[in-house]
Amino acid sequence: MLNATLIALLVVMSLALARAIKGPSIHDRILAVNMFGTKTVLLIAVICFTFGKPEFLDIALVYALINFVSVIGVLRYFEFRSRHQDGTQNGTGEVASD
Template sequence: MLAATVISLLVVMGLALARALLGPTIYDRILAVNVFGTKTVLLIAVICFTVGKPEFLDIALVYALINFVSVVGVLRYFEYRSRMGDTAHD
């Protein structure tokens, strides 16, 4: 079941990447990148159980922290930029 989870995680990450590439607005892209980052955390956690190395969980933990901070930071940037009068379509 762990291998099937890894495969479906990779499929989901591919779909999120597709949305990030063809999303019409910048917010679609940020949403897709957020989903991608969350799924990366899960992928690292599942892989560390598949290969039997519990040390990898630290990487997953750090990745979860970085993901949240980066999403909120990018969001702040584009929120201020769209208030200045630019469009969200890049």
């Protein structure tokens, strides 16, 4: 069952990556990357049990922290950028402003 979970996690991560590549707006991409990060935490935790290395759980914990902080940081950055150049280009790449 652990191996099946591992495969399912990899499939889900590749689907999230597909959304991150395809995503029309920047927020779709951030959402997909956030989900990718959460699944990475789970992947590390499952790997820890398949290979019997309990140290990996610490890495999973730290990854969960970094994932949250990085999502908030990236959001702050884009919010600032879009507020900074509001009216000319609103940070989404493809969505034309107004």
